[in-house]
Amino acid sequence: MKRLFMFTAGLALLSTMAFGQAKNTSRAQYVSLGPVAGFGHSWLSNMDGQQFKPAGHLGVNVIYSRFEHWGFGAELTASHEGYKRNFMQNGIEYTTAVDPTYVKLTPRAYYFFGKYTNAVRPKIFLGPSVGVKVAEDHYQSETRVFGDGPIMTMNNNGDVFNTLDVGADMGAGANIRLMPSTWLNLDAAYYHGFWDVTDMNNSNRNVRLNVGLMFGL
Numbered sequence: 677m678k679r680l681f682m683f684t685a686g687l688a689l690l691s692t693m694a695f696g697q698a699k700n701t702s703r704a705q706y707v708s709l710g711p712v713a714g715f716g717h718s719w720l721s722n723m724d725g726q727q728f729k730p731a732g733h734l735g736v737n738v739i740y741s742r743f744e745h746w747g748f749g750a751e752l753t754a755s756h757e758g759y760k761r762n763f764m765q766n767g768i769e770y771t772t773a774v775d776p777t778y779v780k781l782t783p784r785a786y787y788f789f790g791k792y793t794n795a796v797r798p799k800i801f802l803g804p805s806v807g808v809k810v811a812e813d814h815y816q817s818e819t820r821v822f823g824d825g826p827i828m829t830m831n832n833n834g835d836v837f838n839t840l841d842v843g844a845d846m847g848a849g850a851n852i853r854l855m856p857s858t859w860l861n862l863d864a865a866y867y868h869g870f871w872d873v874t875d876m877n878n879s880n881r882n883v884r885l886n887v888g889l890m891f892g893l
Contacts, residue, residue: 707739735755737751751781752781786799801848862886
């Protein structure tokens, strides 16, 4: 899993280095590419007792915006999701967290407000998302009502989550021009899974804040 995130981080860094020196031109840049990162909260549908579960992703984003208001693109990311929950059993409080890592491809359609020449362009977006699980970690702590403090255990051989995840990604934000051919992308997104990712008929959900840099080609 660490190697996957190092590879993804390297890919994002490579995109920054390759296109960070884009030429300054007066013409519109129809294609842009750059790194993206996000952080938020993930959970599963149809599961009680869940707590805040940190979720993040890292990858690259490409957008084609030949038309003033419409754009089309895709993200390729390594994404941490899963759930965290508490329950009591035989006088012991258990906290469990399952942390699957997906490689996700998310095509998107964008609608941009304002004009090409505006320094700030609000946007909304929507698109399908397909993920393939490449790793899964389990964490569990036990706290006795009368006794010692929490005991944390971890293993990497989990199989709670199935291999495939399919859903929809939607959100809103703004693109902010930092300099010619260079944009700061900020947005908030919600992911709604349609696929049962466990054998208990649960599907993935998450909300996150994303930040990225886009360089015109």
